[in-house]
Amino acid sequence: MARAGLTTERVVRAGAELADEAGFDQVTVSAVARHFGVKVASLYSHVKSSHDLRTGIALLALEELADRGDDALAGRAGKDALSALGNVYRDYAREHPGRYAAAQLRLDPSTAAASAGVRHARMTRAILRGYDLTEPDQTHAVRLLGSVFHGYVTLELGGGFDHSAPDSQETWNRILDSLDALLRNWPAN
């Protein structure tokens, strides 16, 4: 019987594609096995558990996002950098909704520490170098940007902004403008 040539890498990647097509909560060891035309038990050589599979997808997504972020930030500063990073998250979520959902998965501390999550924090801080903030304001600002980006993308993805004028793109532009203005003019205390 010919072998399917599975590896952890391929299994996780197939899971990620399934997540984008059918939703992250539809990602199941069984479904991935079906995709490869293989019995379920066979996947357990490549993935420790269902949760492990999901974690793998989350780590993949975090890394892809961080890679895109690095690319987008290269050579940019100030509002340019701000918009670029915001668009990375927004575009990624629209292109890969399942992966984006996976990236929100709560990781246990040691996994999180070894993930690309730390690169994300660094990227947001890099943006703030274009503005004049020192600690602890920088941390407040990091959290604000994280909240807005994540919140907006999540609500938009959930369809919250469909079916009503003005369209979502316009609001997004206004929000980026507002954040830029806010950071340039950060309230003293």
Place this chain on the structure above:
Amino acid sequence: MARAGLTTERVVRAGAELADEAGFDQVTVSAVARHFGVKVASLYSHVKSSHDLRTGIALLALEELADRGDDALAGRAGKDALSALGNVYRDYAREHPGRYAAAQLRLDPSTAAASAGVRHARMTRAILRGYDLTEPDQTHAVRLLGSVFHGYVTLELGGGFDHSAPDSQETWNRILDSLDALLRNWPAN
């Protein structure tokens, strides 16, 4: 055999409690049945399906949240109202993490239209009456507030702001200040 006295209401409420204690993804018809000391099949007279149970919890959460919001907004305006509504979401999420997660569940359009979700939109617009915005800026602002509140609460709940100074409360205060400043001084175009 004595009856347990189940009703849809009680079943959903038990599900909500389970969500808060164990996480929304742990909410299962079986678990709720165990809680009542009843066979699983018995719950299917009160709840159409597992999905229906989860939807019920989501609707409950949306309503509880809207009730709290109405209370909090009564007699307040401007920054006072802004803080009050923000705190409603944040406090609710901390007190009832499972219910809050449930409230994010994607509802089908007709269910959503009949839910307390519409009250939420109204509440946010009510806040903006204290600021000088007209359409379409008002809609942009509604979306911004929604994004920040939801994003912040989600990240905080996920533990994103633990283990690092300054503490989350301080950031939250600064964010409310910033939003107020931004709304008072909304960029002309």
Place this chain on the structure above:
DNA sequence: GCATTTACCTAAAGGCTTTAGGCAAATCAG
């Protein structure tokens, strides 16, 4: 007190997860 409704039950089928143990294909040694 009897009929009807209602609440909960047993039974059963189907799906997902996970572990244990087996066989055959790929890989490697001499």
Place this chain on the structure above:
DNA sequence: CTGATTTGCCTAAAGCCTTTAGGTAAATGC
């Protein structure tokens, strides 16, 4: 190139969750 080892996928099986069908007993109503 052949025999030994490793590795990949398989069968089997147990446990839990969902959902439907049909039965019995408790509550309700006349």
